[in-house]
Amino acid sequence: MRWPGLHGGFILRILKRNRNVTRKAHPTLLSHLSRPLSTSSALYATKGPDFDDTSLSYGGKSMRQLLRAFLVYQLFSFNSIVDSSERLLKVAKKILGQSLFRKLMKWTIYGQFVAGEDLKTLQPAMKHLQSRGVRSILDYAVEDDVQNSEVYMEVRHKAKPPSDTPHVTTDEDRSPQFSVSTTPGKATVTSSARTYFYQDEHKCDENMENFIKCIKIAADASDGEDAFAAIKLTGLGRTEFLLRLSEALVGSEKVFSILADKPDLLEGVITSDSFLRGAERMKIDSRELHVPQLFDNLRAKGQSDSISFLQWYHSFQPGKELYRILSTKKFSSSQPKLPVMSDNEKDQMKSVMRRVESLADVAQERGVRLMVDAEQTYYQPAIRHITVHRLMPKYNMQSPVVYNTQQCYLKNVDTSVALDLLTSETSGFHYGVKLVRGAYMEQENMLAVNKGYDSPIWRNKSETDLSYHKVLEGLMERMVTTDRGKVNVMVATHNEESIKFAISKMKELKVGKENIAFGQLLGMCDHVTFSLGHHGYNVYKYMPYGSVEEALPYLLRRANENKGMLAGAVRERELLWKEIRRRFKM
Template sequence: MATNICARIPASLLARSLSSASSLTEKLPEAPSNPVIDLSDIQRLFASVPTASLLHSLANLSAMAAGSLVDVGVAVLRSALASEGKLLRAAAIGAARATVHRHFCAGEGFEDASRAVTGMWEEQGLRSILDYGMEDAEDGAACDRNLAGFLRTIEMASSLPPSSASVCVKITAICPISLLERVSDLLRWEQQDPTLQLPWKANSIPVLCDSSPLYLTRSAPDPLTEMEECDLQLALQRLSKICERCTEANIPLLIDAEYTSVQPAIDYFTYAAAVRFNHGDHPIVFGTIQAYLRDSKERMVNAVRAAEREGVSLGVKLVRGAYMTRETKLALSLGAPSPVHPSIHETHNCFNSCASFMLEKVSRRSGAVVLATHNVQSGQLAAKKAMELGIGRDDHKLQFAQLMGMADGLTHGLRNAGFQVSKYVPFGPVEQVMPYLLRRAEENRGLLCTSTVDRQLIRKEMFRRLAAAVAWRT
């Protein structure tokens, strides 16, 4: 099939796409002895991916590897989207639809997303983490609109093939940012002063530790007003509705992490929901730990152990993190050390250590983990650890995940090794999703610039298909 498709594509187009094929001589990451994930068999790795899709991915990844081009593109799109000129705005949306939206998203509507998820499941054996992309909510009306979108996403997911999809939710979309900041301030102050009384606080598990960036709250905050307490209860009720629907449909709910100024409140929401809904062998609610934060391992260990004492099976989604620039600037403005690890090496070590801890818990049937990583070495280490612990590759309490449009080589390598693998799949109208994509482009600029492995693997497979097409023609 690949040869026939390749044969129908003009050789000149393929040649241009492979113009940097000489870079294939660059060394791919060295695999450990007896690797669990095999990236060497390129033909098997991309066997389920059409040539046209590979070309599209290569073109986009190559363009986004140029940091200056990403910066210019983001600036132009932001300016155009903010413009009152209809033609300029339409042109920007059209350009975004054909490039970043098409590459990183599953479409604009629920039907588009449904087709994309079904296709990945049936054609590639991949799951999806559905993210109905929405902007941060500023008031209750926006929260209610976002809630309706999340509930419809769950309804759509429940109609898909069983086990093919989970759902991602942002607390910032169902609770106003200003209220999350207030709640986070009070939780940080409570960590410093345990005598502080928070009458609105529901049964939960610890969200902070001594090494957390408590400097973000430098003086005692005012108590929540009666109106703020009412709004907080409404936000918790929105999350409860989402959890109830997910429980009824047996669909995992992954709650995203955000920046440290609001993360304590997000963790409070997450763990309060986990205490209520995670009583079966397979948790419904998953919180997110960002390994680039210095306090992430301590917070995760404290939360997991507290959950065990409560008889709660805690689900953890482990990521590296996406707000480095924001966190560093904020800490600098306050004259405080950055809450982020000082080097990528320390972040890698933290991620791998957290992953090892959670794999130990999975092997003892205590908790579940989604290892969201684009790093091949981390994937290899986790896969090897899982095998050593006797965790079955079909065990749904261990999943790997990568962003749609990123790290496809690692995704297919993990799938070929027999593990459960998901793609993080945003969807929604371009105008609605663009603010999310623009923020991710800025925060993940370094990640996009280091997609070298992806590009090398795709070029190698395209070069193989081109050679096969030429041989077939002759």
């Protein structure tokens, strides 16, 4: 069989268009991730903010606010209450009626975790934070009740989540891995962090307009200081399209691992010999590929005689000719063919990009940083592609307008961050990243057990903590070895040890406060947030907003998502009680 167009000149033209994508940055790129943390990092009891000073941390709160926070934390310390929260709230609403129920919510959980209903109520809250050295990240807290929706049922039965696992191995004798053929279970979908399940194009445009309002509110209330707005890509397009795109991107990685000299996205390269061996494995007639001619042409042009993963990534994507040609072959005996994007899916991609670029345009114009939140692993390849490879090269050349989110409980996070940094350095854009631990632990583990593959997340908190610190240290080291301001990090965590670690590394590496931001959720971890603000650190509160009715699904999800953390928030309750007693002079 002859494949039209697949010859040396064709592939050479593709690679010439991507000739600036090189491997030169890799040898020093996050090399420390393969070694333990430095000794000085392990001993990070450096003098810094005092998180025990309740008069400082809670000085801006009224007694009523302190008592409310203590009551809410006390209630959430019982998992049985959190598990029954939806039913209890429905009963309360039925008994009290709409008006009294809204007041009850504002006196309790809504008032604790939601900033306000609209711009009028948001501005005083944001001004109060600013007066205490704390800025805001606005998040429109509206989400659908996906568990009972028809769209949820459709996605539940049809979705096929791929792995976002850059370090690929192709040994078919190994234990099952997270693959493009895995179907998510119900618990994975219903209990996850907020996901907008697709209804129609009009609804996606409505979500876009709401996000634009959020960006403008953030700009208007920031008084010229750096402001953030958070968005979810599942609100801007068909979720099944994001799954499909993720499948294609992971398939591209798998094909590279077959054609490369080693199945490693950072170390592996495609050579003429490895290409021939891989083509044979894929049952492709190598005589039709003109591979020797391809690499002779590369050498004659002074180009590298090997193809790196980033060169491959930009040359081998859905919609490009090389992808279309190779998609007619299976890339292993256990995996299906690469998905080919239909005309409808190509239109979906255009619609998603139109919406997300509209948001980025407004954010750039108004001086707001756009934070793209992480979602489930089976969406992440598509989200990362759109954020890092489509938005950042367009909007981050002068400053970090767009931020990606990296989940450090994923085993592949070090490789993922390294590839992002390599992409940033070769393309010359600012890399903005929010570091989180991750919000899907129970769901990811459950899905892995049900489908019989290795969990993509670390086994326990200790491993996740180590992963978080190693990635954070690596990013800080890149800050001091590359152009200042090219790497910008938000340390989004409530973990005091991680915050102390970050402060210690900032002092050790002489990283300026302008390059590191800290973030915590509204209503949580105030003893950390306000202490950091008092000491001049760049700190933010994540500020959800919306009416009581709109925000209720957000509140229920947040309670379930942070159930373990809320139940174990003994220290926060102790500090609140300490301040209450101090005020009463008990």
